[in-house]
Amino acid sequence: MSTDSTSQGIESTLHENRVFQPPKAGEVGASRWLVESFAEYKSMYDQSIADPESFWATAAEELHWFKKWDGVLEWNAPDAKWFGGGTTNVCYNCVDRQVESGHGDDVAIIWEGEPVDGSGAPVDVRRITYKELQTEVSKLANVLKSKGIGKGDVVTIYMGMVPELAVAMLACARIGAPHSVIFGGFSAQAITDRVQDASSKMIITCDGSWRRGKVVPLKDNVDEAISIMKDSGNQPVEHVLCYGRCHNDIKWGELDRCWNEEMEKASADCPCEQLDSEDMLFLLYTSGSTGKPKGIVHTNGGYMVYTYLTSKYTFNLIPDEKQVYWCTADCGWITGHSYIVYGILPNRVPTVMYEGGPDYPSGARFWQMVDRHKVTQFYTAPTAIRAFMKWGDEHPASCKLDSLQVLGTVGEPINPEAWMWYRNHIGRGVCPIVDTYWQTETGGHVITPLPGATPTTPGSCTHPAFGIDAAVVNTDGEEQPANTGGLMVIRKPWPGMLRGVHGDRQRFIDTYWSTVKINGQPVYTAGDGARRDEHGNFWIMGRIDDVINVSGHRMGTMEVESALVSHESVVEAAVVGMPHEIKGTGIAAFVTPAPGFEASDELIAALREHVGNEIGAIAKPDMIRFTAALPKTRSGKIMRRLLRSIAAGEHEITQDITTLEDFSVVAKLAEKDES
Structure with missing residues (x-):
């Protein structure tokens, strides 16, 4: 058992030694890997750290800018400006760029609703092309403008996982109205807290959403939130736009407008606003230790470039290769923002959206969907993988799963046993697993394997993403020796980083920039305990507040959990x-x-x-x-x-x-x- 005598060290006592080399592309049915060896990754990574401005300028040039930036980076810790003076539009890069390059008939979104017929086949499947998406997004953008929504006005989106949720996000991005997406399972009080903090002028919602055979009454929750806000004397909402999905009974009030009726009247001509790189793209609320949610601010240019590039390399996304990408997250979370919508659409690979529960009508639903849509990249959470294990091996065994090329995990560290089950039962014992470490605040992946380049060990997120200068340090900012736990920090700015906490500058500084200084400069502190092993692999040991001090020994809860699950x-x-x-x-x-x-x-x-x-x-x-x-x-x-x-x-x-x-x-x- 390794021991660290300092009070700042977190002991690492659980060792995992299995190493899996990346497969050849042909072994998983891929045509090629974008990064073909660890040496190639290391060369690209070293360049991204040594000359980040050149690296990120090259990446940004793969996307559309109305006006090129004056400079790549202005950095005055903790404040970063990326691509300053440049103007762009994220919606344009997700949608219009594909249409104008001759790919308007390519499928952008594959959507499957939850309900099934008597044979178990899905009742609702939609395949939406980029041209169709452009039409719907432009119409909705005009609806928003007709209600007085313009640049800088926050729009709250509270919907189920229907394509209209992505349409709403993109319509806001098109006109420069920051969106605040709230997960469709949240309560009226949670809606109230977020709407009031953001001063949202509009809520976009659904009548309901299907979840495990039942209708979640989304509109009723919005009605209750409006009532709570009225009673509190702080009710900023001027319009509620409601999309009819489940056709459950709802009440129509003075603020309410029908999505379907408004869209019928709207023009499909709505040019994208030319937005400054540092204009706010969205707010996304994440839990805080105090209980009051934090509104994390992300902006247009840097976030767009970062999610585009991390999507491309982490998942090996290659247009025109018959790939189909599926992330099982909800767009109410950062994973849905970055890796269902904003990172995937610019890469021109179809993105799958699914409305309902993973076990409806049976535990085979996800695997049937993989076969039905010929999914090549599959991205889910360890908590879901553990549920799949509990439901039984017979469910994946009943499906082929032979289209899969890359598997991913997100949301929390994955136990080695779950990792191995995922590889063997879903990945046919050959698909590489990209165990992605990142946060709402980072915008995109910050530590992750690359599927064709990185040797992987179950439970480790391995090596930093391009441009990420990650380290494990003590509170004095000193780098910890191999296999000694400490604080996860990122020492240099990156394009996808958060720009603030909405309306609370001090909380932004206190939460992320006050714990560790290096050479007198604050560095980003993730709030996670971590260690690096002798091969340079990162291991996440859980949140710092999940560290237990047992008889003077500081232990990460993750390792004890991994031992139990094994x-x-x-x-x-x-x-x-x-x-x-x-x-x-x-x-x-x-x-x-x-x-x-x-x-x-x-x-x-x-x-x-x-x-x-x-x-x-x-x-x-x-x-x-x-x-x-x-x-x-x-x-x-x-x-x-x-x-x-x-x-x-x-x-x-x-x-x-x-x-x-x-x-x-x-x-x-x-x-x-x-x-």
Whole structure:
């Protein structure tokens, strides 16, 4: 077991030694890899660090600019300006550029709705070309303008995963109106908080959305939010535009307008606004430790270039190669913004959108969709992969999955066991896995393998993306030795970086730029613990507030979770700290048993012993509690702060749980006596 005697080091005690070399392109059915070797990656990466302005100028020149930039970068930490003086339009680069280059008949979006017929076939499938997308986006942009929406006016979008959600985002981008997309599962109070913070003049919504065979009443939630805002005396919304998806009963109020009727009247002629590179493209709210959501600001030029380039290289996107790309995220999250819409459309590879649940009507739904649409790149979250494992191997085994070329994971570190299952059962034992590390704040991937170039190890996100000067340091800014944990920082600016927290400059500085300084200059602190191994691979050890200090040893919860999940009886685990009389902090584990295993004292003893063997006696959980499900946010992240309260025996929940997906999980956990 490695040991670090400093108070700033996070001990790394779990070692994974399996290494998988990237396959040859032909082994997965690809024509070629854009980056064909680690040496080629290293050469490109070194150039991107040594001369970032030249590197990013070359990348930006692959896209359309109305006016070329005066300079690539102005940097006065923590403030960056990329492509200053340049004017562009993200919607133009996603849509119009493809139409004007003769590819208007190419498919831009493949959409599948959730409902199925008696044979299990989807009722709703749409294939939307770039020309059709241009028409719809232009019409909606004119609808927005007819309601007084213009450059700088924030539009809130609260919709299900229908193509009209992408249309709404692109229409806002077309006219320079920043959008704030809210995940369709959020409550009226969550809508209220975000609309008021952004001072949104308009909400675009749906009557409802399908989720596991039921209609989610989106419009009702908007109505309730409007009512809450009126009662509070702070109601900035002037118009609500409602798209008819499910045709469930809704109420029409004085602010409401019908999408379908407004679109029928609208002209399809709406030229793109020429926007400054640093004009705001969107706001996206992310959870804060205080409970008050932070409105992360992203701008046009830098974000556009960064998501375009990371999409291209991470997923090996090549137009005209019959590729079909599918990211299973929702556009309410940054993953949907960057890697369903804004990064994929400029690469001219069809992007798949799916409306509903991954297990409706059965656990084979995703794999049937992969076969149906001949998906070549598949991007999902570890929490989904663990669910697939729990549902059984027979579901992927019932499908061919032979179109797949690249697999990706996103959202949290992936346990090695889940990584191996993904490779073997979905990737046919050959598809490379790109384990992508990034955040809402980074705009795009910051550490990731490249599928044809990077040797991969289960659980490691491997090496930095182009232009990312990442390091693991202590709080004095000193780089940590190999296999010693510390803080993940990025030492130089990159185009996709956030430009601020909406309306709260001090929070922007305090959250991201005040923890670490190097040579007197603040550097971006991600809030994650990490280590680099002797091969230079990065390993994410979890959020800094997920580090447990056990008898003076600082341990990342991720490693204990990985040890638990590597046992055959465990499909998912969450580990948090709990008060302990002797150690100060003990280890509490919440475990979901695999099918065929039941909670028992014998299983608790076996799991404690297993963790001891995998990591060391100090990592043995002091408490193991079995649960059918873990409390998660609607983006699939485990709510560890909530579990800490439960482990501490607190009977009243004080955290913000508006993003909790299933409230019954908390009630069941809180009822149980400690094991």
